[in-house]
Amino acid sequence: MKVYSAYQQGRLTIYLTGELDHHEVRGSMAVIERLLDEYLPRECVLDLSTLNFMDSSGIALILKLHRRLRESGGSAWVENAASQPLRVIDASGIERLVRIAVREETKA
Numbered sequence: 001m002k003v004y005s006a007y008q009q010g011r012l013t014i015y016l017t018g019e020l021d022h023h024e025v026r027g028s029m030a031v032i033e034r035l036l037d038e039y040l041p042r043e044c045v046l047d048l049s050t051l052n053f054m055d056s057s058g059i060a061l062i063l064k065l066h067r068r069l070r071e072s073g074g075s076a077w078v079e080n081a082a083s084q085p086l087r088v089i090d091a092s093g094i095e096r097l098v099r100i101a102v103r104e105e106t107k108a
Helices: 025-039 056-071 083-092
Strands: 002-008 011-020 043-054 075-079 099-101
Touching: 002 025, 011 025, 011 056, 025 056, 043 056, 043 083, 056 075, 056 083
Parallel strands: 011 043, 043 075, 075 099
Antiparallel strands: 002 011
């Protein structure tokens, strides 16, 4: 599991790559929290385009990120989820709380 980021004009984009399971979530969230503390973004995008696998612990990470941004007056959402993580997201029902932007080719 690797975490990459890009920051531009108040928007922090976080790229998760590899596999996000209960073994990786704690370390990944620690990296994300450091990035949030460093940049203090108003918007945060969690890009899952290169995430091959995610279990339900990934849902907890998404919700924690969303809550942290909301508490500071910002917003967070998920973009470009690959097929398998998108199935987990869909099954969880978190789209009622967190915006999930889906690639057109993922919908098919």
